[in-house]
Amino acid sequence: MCGTSGAVIQILTELVRMTERYMDPKSMAEKDIQSLKALRHSAAHTLAQAVKKLYPSAQVGIGPATEEGFYYDFRYERPFTPEDLERIENEMKSLIRSSLPIVRKPVSRGEAEKLFREKNEPFKLELIQGIPEEAEITVYEQGEFVDLCRGPHVSSTGEIPAVRLLSTSSAYWKGMESNPSLQRIYGTAFHSEAELADYLRHQEEVQRRDHRKLGRELGLFRTLDEKGAGLVLWLPKGSQIRRTLEDLWKVLHDRHGYRYVYTPHIARLDLWMQSGHWDYYQDSMFRPMETEGTAYELKPMNCPFHILIFRESVQSYRDLPIRLSELGTVYRYERSGTLHGLMRVRGFTQDDAHIFCKPEDLSGEIRNVLALVDQMVGRFGFTDRTVYLSTRPEKSVGTDENWEMATGALRMALEESGISYEVDPGEGVFYGPKIDIKFHDAIGRAWQLSTIQVDFNLPEKFDLTYRNDSGESRRPIMIHRALFGSVERFFGILIEHYAGAFPLWLAPEQVRIMTIADRHIPYAQKVLSRMKDLGVRAEGDFRNEKIGFKVREAQMEKIPEMWVVGDREVEENRVSVRTREGEKKDLCPLESSLQDISVRCWPPEMVPRSNGS
RNA sequence: GCCGGCGUAGCACAGUGGUAGUGCAGUCGAUUCGUAAUCGACAGGUCGUCGGUUCAAUCCCGACCGCCGGCUCCA
Missing domain, CATH: 3.30.930.10 (Bira Bifunctional Protein; Domain 2)
Structure with a gap:
């Protein structure tokens, strides 16, 4: 009765499938991961190319592929707005349409330094300095844009079938707080529009489930x-x-x-000095408080x-x-x-x-x-x-x-x-x-x-x-x-x-009993008190409202079961059960329903021993 | 902590340099109606806090607090 409906299972299965497709690297062949990475890395370059084209004074940081997409960091005189993002994405799409060849070029250290000095890209120069002496230096060129990069890439901007810019944020150069703060633009790219749509749908699902909301x-x-x-x-x-x-x-x-x-929640600071926590972790501990000249500390462990x-x-x-x-x-x-x-x-x-x-x-x-x-x-x-x-x-x-x-x-x-x-x-x-x-x-x-x-x-x-x-x-x-x-x-x-729909045994309110009309209240009260005696977390909705209204409220509160009582139930000593998943069972005998719920309402490990009845 | 955005009624959101609205929720009244919203009325806000500019600030400026997206961190 409290089972998950087929439709829900199907949706979940679908979600898991599409999640696995792009989120679980292990389920993908190594080859696919590499090709997706190259695609996204090329998308990152195209992002930088678009930004440089639209905002020539922007300086580029780094722009790698990530688990879910890619980003590129820029230094620019003002923050990028959502409107900028839209412009940039359109520019990227136009670059993709022109199918610019992406060309790998080995260069000498001197050439590389000269190139990026001329382009006024201090971050790239810093990166070059970090490349070991003996290592080969390569740049990748697409149209007028050249980036210091070891690759690999797809062979043309035309090979980026589906791309989307997602958000902006800030990030420190090389992730160090002491370094300048850059603007990061995030995006993602896929081998097909369908996969991109799957990804975006998944993101929506994540938002829908946000525990804060x-x-x-x-x-x-x-x-x-x-x-x-x-x-x-x-x-x-x-x-x-x-x-x-x-x-x-x-x-x-x-x-x-x-x-x-x-x-206790606090103890004298000495305890954490002895344990060594104060030495190691005091930056993560609340400041000590002093009472009667003695320092006390809130416990971090x-x-x-x-x-x-x-x-x-x-x-x-x-x-x-x-x-x-x-x-x-x-x-x-x-x-x-x-x-x-x-x-x-x-x-x-x-x-x-x-x-x-x-x-x-x-x-x-x-x-x-x-x-x-x-x-x-x-x-x-x-x-x-x-x-x-x-x-x-x-x-x-x-x-x-x-x-x-x-x-x-x-x-x-x-x-x-x-x-x-x-x-x-x-x-x-x-x-x-x-x-x-x-x-x-x-x-x-x-x-x-x-x-x-x-x-x-x-x-x-x-x-x-x-x-x-x-x-x-x-x-x-x-x-x-x-x-x-x-x-x-x-x-x-x-x-x-x-997604907020807790299983019956965990749900704060397990069953809501609702009446069709006021004359059903005495019977509903009886059912409610029987349930409470059995340890079921049940509440009654005996308000003078239409049943559709009550059902809707219970549904939105994600209450696992709604037990409805009206004339027929009262006459025959029965209840009608509607689950959160939309399944309906009309006119169930009251006693057997109560026995059933009295077991299902506990976690399996905690079902109380029946006393022989 | 840092960068960026944001803070208007319980919630979701409009809005303006002359002290504010909408929907839902709430309260009251009518309705007794069988599985996702019955109708009507009413009430509700020192517009995050403090300071500044101004004849006048919710709106402009600054600081602080908090939230959101990242960065960083995570015994």
Whole structure:
């Protein structure tokens, strides 16, 4: 009854298909990627050619192909407007129509420098200086436009079948804040107009699902903005979803042997000096506050507290492993320009846990986490994932022996779990190797959610020990892990993944009971109170309005089921059910419908035991 | 933080150097109407904040706060 309708599935399948076509490089043949890249790179050159033609005093920066299109950076006396963009795009199309040959020319360093000095292109000259002595320098020429470039390109501007300029923004020269700020023009290009149209449709779909928009429309959350940028207010409906999610999280963690803890939001600054966070990350921490002459600090992480709990509760190897879990809210200073809805905030809740174990338990513990990740994240329909193993970075702490042992344990855990993975060499955290997991959402976008990190550093800093079976003092290994990463961000991802239409078990309001006329209210009240007794999140709409009006409102609120009662239902002790997807089931017997919903309204892992009835 | 854009009623948006409108939502009234909008009336805004220019600022200028698109960053 709550299944997704065929039409919706078809739309989703279509979306995933078109997303894969241009967003997932792995699904494309290497050859196709290269040819699309060359096409887009040539489109970038054509963009620069058009800009130079229309605005001769503009100076060019760099203009590469990207995952989704291309861009080119310019320095110009004023910002480009949307009208400029339109002009430029038209000029590009006219350049494409003239089918200018794109010609590769090797040049000497001297020639290159002379060329770009004459053209007054200081950024290009800077790039030439960065090219190693022995390397060959090439330029690509199309019409009157010449660009320093190593290629490859398509052979003529006529070979750019579909191009579109998308937006402008700013970017630093070479991405360095100390460098001048340039204007970046973004665009995209494809082998056909049809593919371009697919891309644009996908972009619209992304906008339609924007969690900030849906979050406001559905009354899920808001951010404090003027009262505190990057801080989240969970409105009642959003809070209900969070509660369901957290309840499920706790149940699954209990089953996997975790012990739930609570820790404070602030502590004396010394704690973060001891942990080393103050040294490493103080730029990302809120300023300390002083009380009675002592500096206190808002927590940017939960781990030091969990370490203190470990010290309280563990002495012997018999106590290990110990798994401490907490939905702990942390505060980190993020630069104002980086804040973004729920995705990037200054106060967020980590679905955190720290596992302290003996070295020989490491691999098994990781396996347990991997299984929990799939169970937990999979519950939301995220099944397609990519797993990365990150190894020792250049700047790191710990012995070679430890790094080898830990990296080997991660590898073994992955292999024993039958999980294929990619290695990210040197991408580990300074304190240990890690496994990162990205999941793909309903429209094919990849989100980094889970992370599992081994830590040699903190146990050392806090001098954590236990006694082994020979009575010797040993240092435990610590694992940091989060499945969602941040509850706030995960919620944002869920909103976009489901496009606001949460599955029945997660929906803040699961069923709305609506009456045809006032005389049906007593019966509807009875149905409503039965539902509430069964733990269903049901509400009644008994207003004196037409049924079409009530249905429309419920539909826009994305309530999974509408139970309609009128004369026929009252007479026969039945209900008529209409789903959000538009399916209708008239005159269902009340009792069996209630029994049915009382099971479906829970996450499968949490369906209460029936008491024999 | 930086570059650019933006900030008008709960939401979506108009608008003007002489203190503001539309739609939806809201409130009230009528309607009792079977699966995406019944009709009518009313009410609602120190036009983000502070300062400046001006006889007069929501409109022009500046600073600040916030939002949006990027850049940068992301333990």
